[in-house]
Amino acid sequence: MSQPAANLRAQRIAVVGLLVNIALAATKLVAGLVGNSYALVADAVESMTDILGSVVIWGGLRIGSRPPDENHPWGHGKAESLAALVVSTLVIAAGIGIAVKSIHEIITPHHAPAPFTLIVLIVVIIVKEVLFRRVLTIAHEVHSGAVEVDAWHHRADAITSAAAFIGISIALFGERVFDTAAAAPGATSRWASADDYAALLAAGIICYNGWRLLRIPFHELMDADPPGAGDSVIEPAKAIALSIDGVRGIEKVRARKSGSRSFIEMHVEVDPHMPVSEAHIVGGRVRAAIRSQLPRVADVLVHIEPHVGAGGKVAV
Numbered sequence: 001m002s003q004p005a006a007n008l009r010a011q012r013i014a015v016v017g018l019l020v021n022i023a024l025a026a027t028k029l030v031a032g033l034v035g036n037s038y039a040l041v042a043d044a045v046e047s048m049t050d051i052l053g054s055v056v057i058w059g060g061l062r063i064g065s066r067p068p069d070e071n072h073p074w075g076h077g078k079a080e081s082l083a084a085l086v087v088s089t090l091v092i093a094a095g096i097g098i099a100v101k102s103i104h105e106i107i108t109p110h111h112a113p114a115p116f117t118l119i120v121l122i123v124v125i126i127v128k129e130v131l132f133r134r135v136l137t138i139a140h141e142v143h144s145g146a147v148e149v150d151a152w153h154h155r156a157d158a159i160t161s162a163a164a165f166i167g168i169s170i171a172l173f174g175e176r177v178f179d180t181a182a183a184a185p186g187a188t189s190r191w192a193s194a195d196d197y198a199a200l201l202a203a204g205i206i207c208y209n210g211w212r213l214l215r216i217p218f219h220e221l222m223d224a225d226p227p228g229a230g231d232s233v234i235e236p237a238k239a240i241a242l243s244i245d246g247v248r249g250i251e252k253v254r255a256r257k258s259g260s261r262s263f264i265e266m267h268v269e270v271d272p273h274m275p276v277s278e279a280h281i282v283g284g285r286v287r288a289a290i291r292s293q294l295p296r297v298a299d300v301l302v303h304i305e306p307h308v309g310a311g312g313k314v315a316v
Contacts, residue, residue: 009138011065014054014057016131028041035116039198042098045094052090053087057146060081064260080217081145081259083217084146095210096203099204106193106196113168113195118168125162129155135154145220148216160202164198167195167198171195223256236294237253241266241268244286247268248270253265253267266301266303267305268305270282270305284302287302
């Protein structure tokens with residue numbers, strides 16, 4: 001897949017996520033307010049951060065797709081990492097806000113939520129899990145950390161919805177399942193706060209996911225090579241370079257990621273007696289082959305080195 005096509009595909013899935021989040025957030029917020037469920041309201045707030053997050057991710061992908069210019073010779077790919085960093089921070093902030101409100105609701109007696117809220121949550125969980133799997137697949141295909149953050153944001157929403165489902169279920173059915181004595185008419189069930197404890201649990205999950213997601217753009221902004229073997233371009237690039245006629249060895253290789261594309265610096269060893277002009281041609285072939293076979297590599301800087309044999313001596 002060409003890089004422009006990959007970026008366009010990433011932008012489209014971000015827009016799809018945005019539209020789904022808007023619909024789900026509105027549904028959960030109305031159902032939570034009407035159905036007296038703070039866990040569902042908290043889930044709606046998390047979806048609202050999803051909406052803002054999808055907008056930020058989409059904007060980062062749009063800016064990141066711009067070609068290099070005079071002021072940005074390496075391109076604009078870092079915009080994707082910055083967008084992912086913003087979204088991760090928003091996730092953590094939303095989790096903290098939900099936790100504070102949950103504690104307030106726990107110490108404030110209230111009635112149990114309405115049963116229909118469970119149906120809403122079942123639909124949300126299914127939709128979000130399907131969306132997570134689809135977005136994560138595309139993130140791996142286009143090698144975009146920003147899209148991966150967006151995918152796990154959908155998974156976090158599915159988990160918080162599951163936590164809300166459990167809490168509401170306990171709030172609704174805890175009394176009849178666990179209490180043998182009938183409650184006084186009009187009394188507030190002692191199980192009603194299970195809904196709020198579920199919101200508090202969801203807040204903890206949200207904060208944890210936000211912290212975990214924060215590491216992806218942070219590593220990219222710090223130019224760390226991706227830890228996953230499937231994401232690293234170093235080993236495939238070395239194998240391609242070694243297949244080129246005239247290449248005796250690879251002294252070292254390092255890569256840095258900018259958005260969904262990588263820049264490689266490679267020290268290629270050639271016959272020490274090879275004319276400079278021929279060595280230059282070999283380096284050009286290495287660069288062309290890597291860029292051709294690894295479309296996500298934006299550029300390759302090749303340094304020509306004399307091949308060193310056993311014992312550290314220049315090979316003859």
